[in-house]
Amino acid sequence: MTTLIKIIKYQLHDLLRGKWFILYTAVFFLLTDGLFRFGGDPGQVSLSLMNVVLFIIPLVSIVFGTMFFYNSREFMELLLSQPISRVSLFLGLYLGLTLPLSAVYLIGVGVPFMYHAGIMTGSYWILLLVGVSLTWVFTALAFLIAVLSEQRVKGVGMTIVLWLFFAILYDGIILFILFALEDYPLEKLTLILSLFNPIDLGRILMLLQLDIAALMGYTGALFSKFYGDMFGSAVAVLALWTWCATPVLLGYRAFSKKDF
Amino acid sequence: MIDIKGLKKRFGRLEVLKELDAQIKDNKITAIVGHNGSGKTTLIKCLLGLDKYDGGDISINDFKLSGDWNYRSQIGYMPQVARFPDNLTATEVITMISDLRTGSTTHADELIAYFRLSKEMEKPLKTLSGGTRQKVNAIVALMFNPDILILDEPTAGLDPVSSSLLKDMIHSEKDAGKTVIITSHIMSEIQELADTILYLLDGKMLFDGPVDELISQTGEKNLERAIAKMMT
Numbered sequence: 001m002t003t004l005i006k007i008i009k010y011q012l013h014d015l016l017r018g019k020w021f022i023l024y025t026a027v028f029f030l031l032t033d034g035l036f037r038f039g040g041d042p043g044q045v046s047l048s049l050m051n052v053v054l055f056i057i058p059l060v061s062i063v064f065g066t067m068f069f070y071n072s073r074e075f076m077e078l079l080l081s082q083p084i085s086r087v088s089l090f091l092g093l094y095l096g097l098t099l100p101l102s103a104v105y106l107i108g109v110g111v112p113f114m115y116h117a118g119i120m121t122g123s124y125w126i127l128l129l130v131g132v133s134l135t136w137v138f139t140a141l142a143f144l145i146a147v148l149s150e151q152r153v154k155g156v157g158m159t160i161v162l163w164l165f166f167a168i169l170y171d172g173i174i175l176f177i178l179f180a181l182e183d184y185p186l187e188k189l190t191l192i193l194s195l196f197n198p199i200d201l202g203r204i205l206m207l208l209q210l211d212i213a214a215l216m217g218y219t220g221a222l223f224s225k226f227y228g229d230m231f232g233s234a235v236a237v238l239a240l241w242t243w244c245a246t247p248v249l250l251g252y253r254a255f256s257k258k259d260f
Numbered sequence: 261m262i263d264i265k266g267l268k269k270r271f272g273r274l275e276v277l278k279e280l281d282a283q284i285k286d287n288k289i290t291a292i293v294g295h296n297g298s299g300k301t302t303l304i305k306c307l308l309g310l311d312k313y314d315g316g317d318i319s320i321n322d323f324k325l326s327g328d329w330n331y332r333s334q335i336g337y338m339p340q341v342a343r344f345p346d347n348l349t350a351t352e353v354i355t356m357i358s359d360l361r362t363g364s365t366t367h368a369d370e371l372i373a374y375f376r377l378s379k380e381m382e383k384p385l386k387t388l389s390g391g392t393r394q395k396v397n398a399i400v401a402l403m404f405n406p407d408i409l410i411l412d413e414p415t416a417g418l419d420p421v422s423s424s425l426l427k428d429m430i431h432s433e434k435d436a437g438k439t440v441i442i443t444s445h446i447m448s449e450i451q452e453l454a455d456t457i458l459y460l461l462d463g464k465m466l467f468d469g470p471v472d473e474l475i476s477q478t479g480e481k482n483l484e485r486a487i488a489k490m491m492t
Contacts, residue, residue, distance in 0.1 A: 003360060010356045014345035074343030078400070081308050081337035082360060085329050259271070260310040 003088040004095075007079070011096025021104055024060070028108025036116040043210055045116075046123035049109065050206045053131045054199050055167055058138040061101060062159040065142025068097055070152045077260050090143075090255045094248060098139045102132045126209040130202040133240045137198045138163075140247035147254040170197045191226055198243040201236050208233075261286050261321065262307065262408070262439070268315035269302055269463075276302045278463040279316065284456075289430065289440040291450040291471075294460035295491060300443045301340070303460070304410055307441075308337055320408070333361065336406035340413045342397035346386040350377065350396045353385065357400055366403040375399065375425060390417045398426055402433070409433060409440045415449060427453060447484035457483075459490065466490065 015021065031052065035045040072093060079089055106128060113124055142159055149155035174193055178186055194200045208224060226232040262284035269277040276299045284290045292300045305311035307318060309329060318325045325331065344353050354368050372378055375395045380388055385396070394417045401409060411430070415423040430453055434440055444450050450457070450471070457474055459467035467474055467490070471483060478486040 002362070006356075006359055010345070010348070010352075013352070014347045017347035072345075074339070074341060075345055077310060077339055078344065079360070080310055081332065081335070081339070082357060083330050083333040084360060257312055259312060260305065 003084055004092050007084075007088060007092025008096045008099065011092060012100055015097065015100050021100060024101075025104045025108045028105060029112055032109050033112040033116070036112060042113070042117040042121045042123060045113070046121075046127050046206070047210055049127060050203070050210075053109075053127065053134065053206075054203055057105065057131055057134045058167060058199060059163050061135050061138035062142045062163050063156065064101075065097060065139040066146045066155050066159045069093070069143055069146035070155065073260075080260060086256050087252060090252050094139065094143055094251075098136050101135045101139065105131045105135060123206070123209050126206055129237070130205055130240075133237070133244070134198060134202055136244045137240060137247075140244050140251065144247040144251040144254070147251050147258060166197050166199045170200065195235075195239045198240055201240050201243075205233065205236050262441075263319045264303075264316070265318075266316035267303070267306060267313055267318065269299075269306060269311060269313045276463050277306070277313070277316075280460075280463065280465055282458055282465055282468055284439065284441060284458075286439050287434065287437050288455040289434050289442060289453050290456045290458060291454035292441065292443045292458045292460065293447075293450060293487060294466075298460040299463045300460060301412060304412055304441065304443065307410065308332065308335065333404075334407045336401035336404060336409045338397050338401035338409075338411045338414050340416060342390070342393040344385045344393070344396070347384055349382050349384055350388070350399075351381045353396065354399065354403065358403075361404060367405065368399055368403040371399045371402055374429070375422065391419055391422060394418055395422060395426075398429075402429065407438060409438055411440065411442045413444055414442065415444070415446070447482070447487055451483040459487070461490075 032045065032049060035048050040048065076089060076093070080086065109131065110124075110128055113119075113127070117124070119125075141162060145158050145162070146155050149158060174190065177193075178190070194204060226235075262282075264280060264282040264284075267277050267280040268275075276297075280299070280303065282303075292303060294300050302311055306313045307320075309325065309327075309332065320331055320334070323331055348356070354366075358366050358368070372381060375398065377392070377395055377399070380392050385393060388396070394414075398414065401411065409430075414426055414430075418426060427449070430440055430442070434455075442450070442453060454471055456469065457467060457471050458465060459474070467477075474490075475481075475483060475486045478489045480486040480489055
């Protein structure tokens with residue numbers, strides 16, 4: 001445990017000196033602050049930020065996570081030649097990246113939001129929760145791909161395809177299914193399918209909080225009924241965190257057998 | 261003593277180590293030689309637990325390796341390429357490794373002075389030259405006073421002065437009773453340093469014995485020519 005904490009500590013030390021962290025914070029900060037200054041109320045700002053959160057965070061987390069893993073290859077070799085267990089190293093690298101990425105998001109979005117609107121709005125907390133959860137999920141997927149794929153170009157290519165799938169293609173496939181099977185009752189199927197896309201789960205949690213689920217018609221009403229109560233929200237959050245835990249576990253399994 | 265029995269390792273379809281048997285004796289400098297792709301680095305990585313072997317056994321001082329990682333506290337490893345986190349300084353890397361190996365005492369300060377690195381210690385590692393980073397690498401391998409030293413192409417990238425300093429250090433480590441395993445493509449360097457040679461050919465042991473014996477067996481005047489004769 002102490003080894004794990006030490007690895008995280010040095011990882012943070014290294015990453016937080018990089019200029020890109022300042023840039024990433026500045027982008028979120030200026031965007032959130034700007035949206036408030038252009039006259040948006042907290043609900044409108046949350047809705048605008050939602051699109052950024054749902055597309056940019058998964059993309060940055062998955063691409064940066066993969067690059068980070070490949071770039072740490074020799075450093076991993078150095079640490080694995082020391083009396084250090086593979087589980088400590090894997091979790092140390094994972095947490096050493098997700099913690100600063102989450103912190104950057106929380107500062108970049110959380111501080112201007114707090115300053116302009118206070119922290120008492122529900123959308124504020126959901127926005128932070130979804131942003132942080134997606135960071136953890138997509139960094140976990142990035143690590144899994146990077147462990148499994150030896151080739152850097154192939155690995156980065158796969159992460160972009162996976163992001164495209166979850167961010168764009170998945171919804172297209174669902175629409176196609178709904179269209180093709182329009183004569184059948186599909187509400188439950190839609191509900192189940194939404195669990196298999198972390199970005200959709202994030203979107204649903206946010207839309208329900210923003211109280212605009214009615215815009216989604218009957219399905220929205222159904223989602224509102226299921227996800228809107230405590231049980232439904234808990235299922236959505238649990239599904240999001242399963243999306244994080246599964247690739248971390250699979251990634252560690254592959255990492256423990258990996259040749260360096 | 262390091263005892264290797266029937267070691268097998270394959271990467272996909274490529275069989276790199278084919279039931280390799282070898283013994284690496286204590287208090288000797290053993291060079292592992294062979295052409296590119298003969299399995300030298302794979303053998304070293306199997307010893308370190310960086311590569312998982314498919315069959316056979318490795319024992320270090322009668323301790324059989326089986327997925328455990330504590331035994332690595334006896335080993336100092338200097339890889340071929342020195343890469344560290346870009347934004348850390350050499351001092352921070354040394355502090356980090358010392359911190360991770362709680363309870364181990366270091367003599368890093370002596371080594372920093374020996375390799376004349378004092379002025380470079382506070383600069384980010386990404387700004388240092390390859391040779392300077394290699395010296396930091398050497399310090400990391402040597403600073404815990406390990407019983408076994410594994411050096412993969414240790415003088416690659418070093419200037420003649422630093423290379424001589426490192427070779428002198430390797431000799432003094434041997435005199436202090438250490439077991440040293442070294443790989444290099446520079447045969448004159450191996451002739452200068454090594455007591456014993458393990459010559460690998462396509463994942464099998466072709467020769468295991470003293471350097472002089474290999475030279476006399478081939479009837480050549482130096483190690484480079486002796487190895488070249490064995491390769492052809």
